[in-house]
Amino acid sequence: MLTASTRASRSSIFPRLDAIRQQTGLPLVLHGGSGISDADFRRAIELGIHKINFYTGMSQAALAAVEQRMANRQPLYDEFAELLLGIEEAITDTVAAQMRTFGSAGYA
Incomplete structure (x- = not known):
């Protein structure tokens, strides 16, 4: 599970999501999306997030x-x-x- 509590750490999550997607090809789940912007949600979806709690x-x-x-x-x-x-x-x-x-x- 990936979580991010600050804006800086949120932006650093995207390369990790991309790497996980490329290595596994598995659908990913986002937990703890509070405070994430619509643009960041869309970016996460592009990088393999398939379910958002x-x-x-x-x-x-x-x-x-x-x-x-x-x-x-x-x-x-x-x-x-x-x-x-x-x-x-x-x-x-x-x-x-x-x-x-x-x-x-x-x-x-």
């Missing part, structure tokens, strides 16, 4: 949706259901955006 981005979108819904709360018959709908919408939007970034939209 993207939990943190979805979690952050869900929490932001809860915060927004709680701040703008309306008296509804079922506020919990409204929170869940907001979470679902936020995660759906986030995943759809990432699928476009990763080039996987329209393949499911």
